[in-house]
Amino acid sequence: DSGVTQTPKHLITATGQRVTLRCSPRSGDLSVYWYQQSLDQGLQFLIHYYNGEERAKGNILERFSAQQFPDLHSELNLSSLELGDSALYFCASGAGVDTQYFGPGTRLTVL
Amino acid sequence: ILNVEQSPQSLHVQEGDSTNFTCSFPSSNFYALHWYRWETAKSPEALFVMTLNGDEKKKGRISATLNTKEGYSYLYIKGSQPEDSATYLCASRGYQKVTFGTGTKLQVIP
Numbered sequence: 001d002s003g004v005t006q007t008p009k010h011l012i013t014a015t016g017q018r019v020t021l022r023c024s025p026r027s028g029d030l031s032v033y034w035y036q037q038s039l040d041q042g043l044q045f046l047i048h049y050y051n052g053e054e055r056a057k058g059n060i061l062e063r064f065s066a067q068q069f070p071d072l073h074s075e076l077n078l079s080s081l082e083l084g085d086s087a088l089y090f091c092a093s094g095a096g097v098d099t100q101y102f103g104p105g106t107r108l109t110v111l
Numbered sequence: 112i113l114n115v116e117q118s119p120q121s122l123h124v125q126e127g128d129s130t131n132f133t134c135s136f137p138s139s140n141f142y143a144l145h146w147y148r149w150e151t152a153k154s155p156e157a158l159f160v161m162t163l164n165g166d167e168k169k170k171g172r173i174s175a176t177l178n179t180k181e182g183y184s185y186l187y188i189k190g191s192q193p194e195d196s197a198t199y200l201c202a203s204r205g206y207q208k209v210t211f212g213t214g215t216k217l218q219v220i221p
Contacts, residue, residue, distance in 0.1 A: 002154065033209065043155070043200070043211040056207040090154065100145065102154035 003027065004093050004103035012109045018079040021106045025072055025093030031055075032074040033100060034066055038087040049074055078108070086110045115203045117212035124191050125220050131187045132215040134201030138182035143204040146175055146186055149214065150197045158186075158199075191219045 003026035013019055025032050034046040036059075045058035049068035060066075063081075068074040078085060086109050092100035116135045124130050136144065143162045147155035159168040164179040172189045188195055198214040 002156075035211075042213040043202075045209040045211070048209070056209075058208050092155075099157040099160050101157065102147075104154055 002101040002103065004091060004101050006089075006091055006103035006106050008106060009104065010107050010109070012111065013081060014111055015081055015083060017081050017110075018077065019081065019108065021076040021078070021089050021091075021108070023074045023076070023091035023093075023103055025074070025091075026101055029093035029095055029101070030072065031094050031100075032068055032072070033092045033094070034060075034074070034076050035090045035092065036087045037090065037105075038084075043090070046076070081110045083110050115201060115210045115212040117199075117201055117215050119215060120213070121216040121218070123218045123220060126191060126193060128191050128219075129187065129189045130191055130217070131185050132199055132217075134184045134186070134203075134212055136182050136184070136201070136203035136210075136212075137205075138179055140205040141179050141182075141203065142206055144177055144179075144184050145202040145204065145209075146184070147200040147202065148197045149200055155200060188217075191217075193219045193221050195219050 005024045007022045030051040032049045036044045046060040047066050048056040052068050066076045088105045090105045092102045094100040118133050145160045146158040149155040159175045161177040166177040175186045177184045196219045198216045200214045202211045
């Protein structure tokens with residue numbers, strides 16, 4: 001158990017809908033990273049937050065947004081969902097360039 | 112090198128054999144190199160993070176080296192065991208981005 005929690009574990013929704021994925025980092029970690037793993041691709045970096053501020057953006061679509069709250073939990077919002085958004089979404093927490101600790105992931109299925 | 116590349120893509124070794132994999136990454140704008148072990152149906156588990164050229168890290172039978180000037184890292188497993196079977200991922204962290212390789216899938220045959 002890495003100490004990073006993600007909810008929900010599984011999410012099934014329809015195209016065009018909007019969902020919110022939640023991540024609670026390990027106690028004391030100020031950084032939260034979001035990643036997407038699609039069936040035919042490796043892990044893709046989406047976005048990094050540090051202590052409430054956006055630090056870096058990767059391959060994140062405009063339909064997706066994220067934020068980190070004062071209690072350091074983070075939410076990833078996915079809107080106007082398409083079939084191709086079906087994937088495993090991981091968050092990871094850490095500090096600086098140190099080790100990132102991955103959560104168990106949220107599996108999103110868009111029908 | 113523009114992306115993070117790992118080789119080989121997959122590997123089968125006999126129990127007790129030693130093995131190694133390669134991770135190549137862009138040497139410009141380099142901040143840190145991470146290695147992860149990823150078992151099926153689990154989350155990636157951190158093995159090492161290295162930042163300095165010439166860094167060597169060791170954890171039990173697994174060790175890693177880093178060459179930031181030429182942009183590569185090696186992961187070594189000594190005396191492979193069936194429980195070492197997993198996908199080994201490397202990730203290069205630049206100033207802004209984290210880029211993962213596609214991994215080396217290791218199968219250790221008892």
